[in-house]
Amino acid sequence: MAEAVSPFRQPPSLDLSDDNxxxxxxxxxxxxxxxxxxxxxxxxxxxxxxxxxxxxxxxxxxxxxxxxxxxxxxxxxxxxxxxxxxxxxxSPQTSEVIETHRFWNVSYRAPFDAFLTDLRTRAKLCNFGAMRDRMIRDKIVFSVTGKVQELLLRERQLDLQKAVDICRVFELTAKQTKEMSEASAHVDKVTKDKDNLPNESNTDSQRKRGGG
Incomplete structure (x- = not known):
């Protein structure tokens, strides 16, 4: 009698050509x-x-x-x-110099938590030791731009957790502001379209004057 097929999904094949x-x-x-x-x-x-x-x-x-x-x-x-x-x-022996180079060249990408996860993963290979949190904090400050970078630089006692909190709040606030702006624009458009509709009473008066 044939053995029953396992109901559990098998892991995917291992790609040996993967860069990491x-x-x-x-x-x-x-x-x-x-x-x-x-x-x-x-x-x-x-x-x-x-x-x-x-x-x-x-x-x-x-x-x-x-x-x-x-x-x-x-x-x-x-x-x-x-x-x-x-x-x-x-897992060939990796070079700390190469891994550190890769760490500092990670590009910022949204969402912020995805970027943070990437930094933490790469930092493990750099052997930063007690400097790990400071390196990640500095990389975050150097990578973000605009208003959020300004907020980070204003902090006199900026540690990693505070930097993460600021970036998360800024990202969430930006998202909520965008949603509210889009909703307001939609309301304005509906109101404008409604105002441009022919007035029913004026239309009837025009018909009467025209003998219609």
Whole structure:
């Protein structure tokens, strides 16, 4: 009797050409762990677990797997050892200089929280240590423009949390102001269109004078 298909959605294939492969692997590995536990695959024999992992990882990983060198021949059927080799492949040693360069070149994008998440993710790779919050704060101040930047520069004791709060409030206020402005413009248009409609009493008088 054929085994029932798992009702749990499999993780997507791992794209080894991704520009940020280390981060993509961490995300994929987390999804893979959840899938293995939820589907009950983690209770299966090691050989079967490895086959499931390679199947989910996709053809690119299956290709590089053939070139992995293991200490023992049986290690190629051990899911922990296979994932360890894949981690090494996807997480080459990074340069703090390069990662810091990438951090400072992140462009601002709305919504603000998406920009903030990007900065925090990249800051982890820069080894800023105790300076991490200050670096993120400075990057925010340098990246935003106009009125919100002016508000940030006015603060004498500007820490990261205060900078985040100011940017979030400014973004929300700008959104609400835009909504109110658009609603007001719509009301004005409706009123103007209504005022331009022919007056019914005047129309009747014109008809009578015309003998209509």
């Amino acid at each position: 492969l280390a981060e993509s692997f961490r995300t994929w590995r987390r999804q893979m762990d959840f899938y293995m536990r939820a589907s009950g695959a983690s209770e299966k024999p090691k050989k079967t677990q490895t086959a499931i992992i390679l199947h989910c990882a996709g053809p690119q990983v299956q290709e590089v797997f053939e070139h992995f060198v293991f200490d023992e021949n049986d290690d190629k059927e051990d899911p922990i050892k296979v994932l360890g080799k894949l981690h090494e492949f996807c």
